[in-house]
Amino acid sequence: MPSDFLVRTVTGLEDLTAAELTEAGHRVADITKRQLIVEAAGPLDTRLADDVFTIRASAADPGHTRAGLLRAVAELTAHLAPEPGISVTASFTGTRNFSRYDIEDAIGGRLGVPYFSRRHGTPPPPGTTDLRVTLDGKVMWLGVRPHQAPLHRRAWRKATVVGSLHPPVAAAMARLADIRPGHVVLDPCCGAGTLLIEARIQEPGASYHGRDLDPKAIQAARENDPAIAWRTEERNPDRILANPPWGVRLPAVESFSRTWPEAARLVAILAEGQRLDARWRVVQTHPLTVAGRHPRIVVALIGK
Numbered sequence: 001m002p003s004d005f006l007v008r009t010v011t012g013l014e015d016l017t018a019a020e021l022t023e024a025g026h027r028v029a030d031i032t033k034r035q036l037i038v039e040a041a042g043p044l045d046t047r048l049a050d051d052v053f054t055i056r057a058s059a060a061d062p063g064h065t066r067a068g069l070l071r072a073v074a075e076l077t078a079h080l081a082p083e084p085g086i087s088v089t090a091s092f093t094g095t096r097n098f099s100r101y102d103i104e105d106a107i108g109g110r111l112g113v114p115y116f117s118r119r120h121g122t123p124p125p126p127g128t129t130d131l132r133v134t135l136d137g138k139v140m141w142l143g144v145r146p147h148q149a150p151l152h153r154r155a156w157r158k159a160t161v162v163g164s165l166h167p168p169v170a171a172a173m174a175r176l177a178d179i180r181p182g183h184v185v186l187d188p189c190c191g192a193g194t195l196l197i198e199a200r201i202q203e204p205g206a207s208y209h210g211r212d213l214d215p216k217a218i219q220a221a222r223e224n225d226p227a228i229a230w231r232t233e234e235r236n237p238d239r240i241l242a243n244p245p246w247g248v249r250l251p252a253v254e255s256f257s258r259t260w261p262e263a264a265r266l267v268a269i270l271a272e273g274q275r276l277d278a279r280w281r282v283v284q285t286h287p288l289t290v291a292g293r294h295p296r297i298v299v300a301l302i303g304k
């Protein structure tokens, strides 16, 4: 019997996440901004999603009025058993005459004894069941995370550096790199190693090499995955994964193609205004919104 899941993503990764899940045999029933509704054929094993919730209830999206919200909340919660202690995290698309906290408190007020509101920024105590509620313009969904921590929080991440990449974005870039067993994969500004670590989880049969100007970054990367060759002399890479420092216009990326002109494919995340040098031919662009910024992932090949 398939289960339905609410899958949350970074803005811009919806289609790539849908492709990952479809390839794994699941059915993606709907895609809206930052969200997929998925009928799972078995356990949902996704590296690209930010988080996953088992759907417990749904109601029609209430629209923009508070009265509509209260009616929808009554319908949404009508058949839910009370929990020993809950908090609620809500989000919505579009313009509404209520805030996310109004949604959270309306649900918490009906369901939870006790209920821990997030309105004043106090984190709920450990052991509280956090309900996830989204209004996507068509449906109001209520889900519960089937695991302890959000999926984007990786167990391997023990150390970070400034500018560490959001792991699901790194996982999406690794997927776009089409890494095969035997490939040599290079990250020339590896930071704490997010790109190569996520790539190795997807394709353990390639060899991974990370370099960085900053010894502290190499130390952090080693802490995160001692099995990868950090700061070694790599052979000519078949794939380059790059998260060059944002704001650096391009000397770094330009020098990559001079140094490794034989690399078959580059997948890079670039800040607004940042470009690859002319020798790279961009074949795919994926615009994202992450933490209020608008970078893009580009897939590029060398030559014409």
Ligand SMILES: C[S@@+](CC[C@H](N)C(=O)[O-])C[C@H]1O[C@@H](n2cnc3c(N)ncnc32)[C@H](O)[C@@H]1O
Pocket: 161, 162, 163, 164, 165, 166, 188, 189, 190, 191, 192, 193, 194, 195, 211, 212, 213, 214, 217, 243, 244, 245, 246, 252
């Ligand atoms: C945005 S961070 C990379 C973050 C990494 N993807 C992660 O998730 O941890 C950019 C890294 O580039 C390094 N860097 C800057 N200029 C460099 C250069 N010329 N050569 C190699 N690394 C460089 C910085 O030390 C920094 O660690």
